[in-house]
Amino acid sequence: MFDWFLQTFPQAQPLHGLAGGVLIGLAGAVMLLGAGRIAGISGMAARVTGLGAGAPWSLAALFILGLPAGALIVAAALGGIPARFPSSLALLALAGLVTGIGTRLGSGCTSGHGVCGLSRLSPRSILATLTFMATGMLTVALLNAVAGGQ
Amino acid sequence: MRNVIGLLSGLLFGAGLALSGMMDPARVRGFLDVAGDWDPTLAFVMGGAVVVMALAWTVQRAMHRPLACEEFSLPGTRLIDARLIGGAALFGVGWGLGGLCPGPAIASLAFHPAQAGVFVAAMLTGMAALRVVDTWRG
Numbered sequence: 001m002f003d004w005f006l007q008t009f010p011q012a013q014p015l016h017g018l019a020g021g022v023l024i025g026l027a028g029a030v031m032l033l034g035a036g037r038i039a040g041i042s043g044m045a046a047r048v049t050g051l052g053a054g055a056p057w058s059l060a061a062l063f064i065l066g067l068p069a070g071a072l073i074v075a076a077a078l079g080g081i082p083a084r085f086p087s088s089l090a091l092l093a094l095a096g097l098v099t100g101i102g103t104r105l106g107s108g109c110t111s112g113h114g115v116c117g118l119s120r121l122s123p124r125s126i127l128a129t130l131t132f133m134a135t136g137m138l139t140v141a142l143l144n145a146v147a148g149g150q
Numbered sequence: 151m152r153n154v155i156g157l158l159s160g161l162l163f164g165a166g167l168a169l170s171g172m173m174d175p176a177r178v179r180g181f182l183d184v185a186g187d188w189d190p191t192l193a194f195v196m197g198g199a200v201v202v203m204a205l206a207w208t209v210q211r212a213m214h215r216p217l218a219c220e221e222f223s224l225p226g227t228r229l230i231d232a233r234l235i236g237g238a239a240l241f242g243v244g245w246g247l248g249g250l251c252p253g254p255a256i257a258s259l260a261f262h263p264a265q266a267g268v269f270v271a272a273m274l275t276g277m278a279a280l281r282v283v284d285t286w287r288g
Contacts, residue, residue: 009188009189009190011177011180011189012189012191013191014190014194015194016171016191017171017195018194018195019170019198020165020166020167020168020172020195020198021166021194021195021197021198021199021200022166022198022201022202023163023165023169024162024166024198024199024202025198025199025201025203026166027160028159028163028199028203029203029206029209030155030158030159031155031156031159032203032216033206033210033216033217034152034155034216034217034218035152035155035216035218035219036215036216036223036224037216037219037222037224038224041163041251041253045256045273045274045277049274049277051274051277051281052277052281055156055223056152059152059153059155060156062153062157062160063163065157065160066158066159066160066162066163067164067167067253067256067257068258068259068260068261069161069164069260070160070162070167070168071164071168071173071258071260071261072260072261073164073168074164074165074168074169075168078168081168081171081173081174081261082177083173083174083258083261083262084174084175084176085249085262086175086247086248089265089268091248092250092269092272093269093271094244094247094272095244095245095250095272096248096250096255096269096272096273096275097273097275097276098240098247098276099241099244099245099250099252099255099269099273099276100244100272100273100276100277100278100279101237101240101276101277101279101280102242102243102244102276103237103273104237104277104280104281105233105234105236105237106235106237106238106239106240107225109251109252110245111163111252111253115196115199115200115203116203118200119199119200119201119203119204119206119207120203122228123228123230124227124229124234127230128234128235128237128238129238131235131238131239132239132241132242133182133242135238135239135240135242136182137182137185137242137246138242139182139243139245139246139247140179140183141183141184144183144185144186
């Protein structure tokens with residue numbers, strides 16, 4: 001079964017994915033049971049920059065600071081982590097702009113809706129997750145058709 | 151104590167993002183590329199995270215208050231409206247375009263400051279723009 005999977009999806013890293021997912025789930029659990037809040041990154045980022053209300057500022061700031069710090073620890077342990085970015089900065093700027101508007105309009109992103117809300121079986125989060133998955137897939141299909149992925 | 155919770159949660163989250171491959175935009179796009187050379191890794195990320203988080207919700211329902219704060223501050227609205235769907239739809243477009251969502255983008259500031267910086271600056275600009283529009287409209 002596992003061999004079949006690796007042959008069908010040679011580029012997949014299911015065990016890394018699962019282990020990373022468990023850590024992300026633990027992060028959400030610590031925030032929920034410790035501080036009584038959703039570990040939603042777009043919301044916390046808005047809170048830290050004064051663009052939204054919510055958690056106490058120092059809590060949100062330390063959470064946001066923990067993201068690069070935690071990633072640096074893992075990267076040091078693994079001897080680096082791969083990151084293949086799109087080459088166009090204009091494309092990244094457009095992506096960021098749309099992400100900023102969309103996550104605030106829709107009250108969440110992959111963490112708040114996709115992990116915390118989905119596991120709570122929140123109807124809003126289920127619908128939001130299905131929607132951003134669908135438009136994400138559509139966008140990648142269009143990008144590949146038009147520009148070969150660039 | 152509250153601050154320790156914030157930092158610990160952020161550290162775990164960042165470590166999880168780095169380990170899972172979500173900080174590699176090409177891998178994220180590979181997951182969204184269902185019509186092409188699909189990479190299912192992110193399904194495992196979501197699966198692992200959702201199972202652990204579902205257990206946390208079970209524990210939460212038995213608690214009267216969180217460990218380090220006075221009360222739970224959780225979203226209570228059940229409203230499904232155009233704002234929710236339109237926002238999620240827009241976010242998906244951004245996710246597909248860049249291969250980045252907010253968490254990996256912020257964590258990537260420590261690794262690829264130019265690319266991640268452009269994304270995060272634009273993201274905050276979008277958030278600020280929406281706030282201005284919302285304030286105008288009351």
